[in-house]
Amino acid sequence: MDEALLLRREEVVRKLPLVPRAQDLALWMKLDRDLVIRPLGREPAGPERIAGELRYDSLAKEMEPYRTLTTTVRYHGHPYRLVLRSSLVESEDLLAAIGVAQAGLLVVLLGGLVLVQQRVARRLWRPFYETLAQLRRFRLDQRVPVELTPSPTLEFQELNAALTDLLTQHRRLYHSQKEFTENAAHEMQTPLAVQHTKLELLAQQPNLGEAQAQHIGALLDVTQRLARLNRSLLLLARLENQQFTADEEVDLRRVLTTIVKQLQEEIEAAQLNVQLAADHPVWLRGNSTLLEILVSNLVVNAIRHNQTGGAIAVTLTPQRLTVANTGRAAALPAGREFARFRKDALSAPGGVGLGLAISRQICDTCGLQLAYDFEVPNWHRFTVSWT
Structure with a gap:
């Protein structure tokens, strides 16, 4: 603020010789209400000083703080008192406006940065979330193998390759176990039927004791349960192999x-x-x-x-x-x-x-x-x- 007053003083001193008559100074002061140029008269010249003061602002209709520069200049060989004033309120308003503008710019920059980061992160992590969604939908008994979404990112390529190998091994083991269960159930059908028939024939023997009949009855119950289990396993195998039509x-x-x-x-x-x-x-x-x-x-x-x-x-x-x-x-x-x-x-x-x-x-x-x-x-x- 003080530097601005000093620069303004130099400008006034430089332009003052261009004013031809002393009466024109009044016109200049009317155009600039923060400028006073008057003859020094009997006042002591005094040193140049800059001080703060409160003055009534007729436009704002209130007392406002000012910085005032008071010095002595010469006009047409005579000493004159030069008073320059600068409102601190205008400076504060300017600083506030600059602060608001900077804050707004900062908010815009931060918002733009966040949006750019979100956009980049969404594009970067999209293959990962697509892979995660496919893994959540994955079932060992599904007929179509999993094809993970390709990614240009090297780390995701390595992750997809490792997951594909792991899922392939699990599917291979699952199908091996399923095939073994189906084959075992098929192979057990005939022995179970023969065993059940033999036990029924044995239970019909006339010379069978009570204890023997109880043992044979228990064996028949176990055989029937094994037969039910065998039928259930065969049904599951046929269902998983999609051997039924739903039409x-x-x-x-x-x-x-x-x-x-x-x-x-x-x-x-x-x-x-x-x-x-x-x-x-x-x-x-x-x-x-x-x-x-x-x-x-x-x-x-x-x-x-x-x-x-x-x-x-x-x-x-x-x-x-x-x-x-x-x-x-x-x-x-x-x-x-x-x-x-x-x-x-x-x-x-x-x-x-x-x-x-x-x-x-x-x-x-x-x-x-x-x-x-x-x-x-x-x-x-x-x-x-x-x-």
């Missing part, structure tokens, strides 16, 4: 009512109260054999995992089939509701542990969705939905 129009209400009638003896033996709500025919496109197995597995599961005197609620609508049953006051382990050979405190005795896994595989084959949820206090609900 029939099936009346799901007829299938449901037929299966409930077939299981009536087991329902009565367990003293269960069954509520069947299937008022209208519901036609579903799929495989009739698979849909019968699906409905049968869900109803049998509701019977086996129930409690004596419990209840089963079966509801069929044009959008979904719901089978709910009372049972233990605890939900199935999250993420393992449809696991194969699941054995825990909630498992029912006598089962092979494949019913729900087969149901899930049938739903996948027929394009259906199977979900499980638990409702307090003790209701277990399985829902098959379709669009």
